[in-house]
Amino acid sequence: MQRPFLTTNGRSLDAIEVRGLRADCIVGVYPEERRTVQTLQVDLALFLDTRAAAAGAGLEASLDYARLAGEIRFLLESCRFRLLETAAEALCSYILAPPTADAPHAQVEAVSVRLTKPGALGGDAVPSLEIHRSREEMGFPVEEKKWGRVDVLHASQGCGIYRLRIAPGASIPTHVHQAMEERELILGSNLLLQGRPVAPGSAFRWPKDLPHRYDNPAQVEGTILCVDRPAFLPHDEIEVAHEGELPWVEPVPFYPAAERAR
Incomplete structure (x- = not known):
């Protein structure tokens, strides 16, 4: 996945990638897509500072990608989207939200999300969308x-x-x-x-x-x-x-x- 060049406090960010995550979702504008679940492939690149975790602060100073994968699957299986663009934006917002006290982890500063619809074109081609978002550009009311x-x-x-x-x-x-x-x-x-x-x-x-x-x-x-x-x-x-x-x-x-x- 393409990685935007980002720094925080003058230091480069690290990247955790999750590739090939699959989730069933209702996504699309055509009548059949509104009725039938289809499988999405999700690829993520998460940009954060893992130095504290590497120095011994533990997983709470990094990111638990096993939990995140489950949360992404839950969101895609529970939501209904008309466009891949909306689905990708929703995932970025969730990933970039500030951590909470009962589920602590390092703040993700930026994220790249790629969504692929393997079966959308009947095997003739494979459409996908990739977006990049940073925490600074998101709002969290x-x-x-x-x-x-x-x-x-x-x-x-x-x-x-x-x-x-x-x-x-x-x-x-x-x-x-x-x-x-x-x-x-x-x-x-x-x-x-x-x-x-x-x-x-x-x-x-x-x-x-x-x-x-x-x-x-x-x-x-x-x-x-x-x-x-x-x-x-x-x-x-x-x-x-x-x-x-x-x-x-x-x-x-x-x-x-x-x-x-x-």
Whole structure:
């Protein structure tokens, strides 16, 4: 992949590459593409400073590419895009977002994303798109909530991508959705969902009208990666009263087993 020449504090940046990641996604403008999942190939080049990690600070001073690969697959499988350009922009925004306290890693300063649609032209040719973005050119709006904060990472015609950051000791109250389709990936390690502990890398799809809630008993923020289709509708976050045990939905793992146990 092409690498933009970048420096930080007068020093060159290092690059971590992830090549050949495959994910199923709805992406395209033609009717068949709107109905049928197709496989995308994702190639990433991540520009950051790994000097502290090399000197012994550990993985938290670099980037856990096993977790990142799972998060990219979750986003592509959960979202709906009409254009590769929109999909690539959404991935850049997520990768360049500032790290959170419950999932620390080195700040990625710039990223190159290439998306390839191997089957789009029936074998006659293979189309792809490659874009380059830096952290300085991205915006990361933050919305304040009673229970914490929301990082608005992407919002388009088909979907919205958000990081829900639940404050220590706070809860997202029991609620349902009647219009939005919502999928969520647990990023932190201390959250309770439906009153139960949940492992990082666990993904949940919430059927409409199914009540769900999160609690954060920890001393640091607890973070969830959320995809809403369509983008978030405030009137569709409907708080409900619920007595007894909340219904459980089996998670789908997006991190390797060793990563979920960390």
